[in-house]
């Protein structure tokens with residue numbers, strides 16, 4: 484065993500020694516879920532662990548983010564290990580908060596466990612590494628509770644509705660060169676871990692159709708039916724589907740969040756939440772423009788008005804191939820080659836994709852959960868698989884990157900550089916997606 488492999492073995496032994504603590508962290512967060520930009524207790528819990536490790540940290544970053552740094556012996560690149568703080572909402576989930584309905588049905592609790600677990604393993608060996616490790620608990624990955632986040636935006640507390648874009652804007656990734664985070668995935672596959680899948684991008688729209696109320700039996704001709712305008716728009720959105728290229732994985736989905744008030748009145752205020760997803764930013768913008776056209780068409784046909792607020796959500800994610808290979812080798816080293824799955828492509832999205840536009844990123848996957856992410860049926864059942872194993876393969880990958888004067892980290896950064904954009908270029912892409920349009924199809928004369 485060479486020195487680097489011996490160091491990895493030492494890191495893994497330390498993680499094994501503290502395995503019960505890591506399990507307890509993941510379990511505690513699972514039982515105390517909080518949704519995005521509200522993760523106050525979870526952030527304090529993480530900060531307490533940083534303090535116990537003797538690590539200086541900064542908190543309240545993008546409202547609830549907490550960031551600590553462990554320095555190596557010599558200057559060099561900085562690798563961030565991240566964990567998402569936020570939960571979803573699922574009132575029937577077995578670990579749902581009885582008051583708020585918040586529930587960890589995306590397994591983010593395990594990410595806090597794996598991030599802190601990797602810190603436990605790396606803390607005693609930092610003097611043998613060059614460069615730094617940033618430990619970063621990040622807020623608001625899930626794109627939910629849009630109206631709350633819009634309020635935060637209007638109050639000037641955030642610009643972006645999701646955590647990593649906001650942290651990028653605030654400069655909290657300016658001192659990071661490489662980022663890694665392990666997500667859970669469902670247990671339907673035979674493998675225990677996977678070095679990571681690319682994911683697709685998404686943007687969101689809050690849509691309000693305004694019409695004119697009237698007695699639906701007595702004088703319907705006096706009204707302008709906003710529900711019928713919305714119905715036509717929904718059909719128009721569906722009719723776009725065959726205009727999308729198969730390999731762009733375009734997805735358009737929506738909820739009718741308000742369909743009217745009294746059934747005996749012509750509906751004059753009808754609302755939709757719309758989500759547009761695609762593999763490429765250009766395909767996402769193309770689909771978004773077609774959705775807007777369909778929305779206007781509905782308003783125009785009925786003589787209604789449509790108000791469209793578009794919010795950038797997440798950008799498509801490309802996993803760094805060098806990082807992925809390092810992760811895969813480390814997964815195989817202690818799980819066995821037959822228990823490591825192939826990289827794939829997911830038509831879900833994450834704001835890790837945003838970070839991937841400006842630096843090399845990797846989001847490996849781990850099992851240890853029940854099936855059907857984002858539903859009441861999904862929660863971590865095996866915290867060793869979901870949190871302890873990822874703590875090991877992420878920490879081992881950090882050793883690969885920062886050992887030998889961080890030669891491997893420097894190679895990863897240099898080889899990724901041609902495909903990366905600057906922070907300002909990234910912010911320009913995001914901001915171009917944040918638009919507001921009011922289209923009058925005849926309501927105002």
Ligand SMILES: [Zn+2]
Nearest residue numbers: 589625856857
């Ligand atoms: Zn999720």
Ligand SMILES: [Zn+2]
Nearest residue numbers: 589590591666
């Ligand atoms: Zn998630």
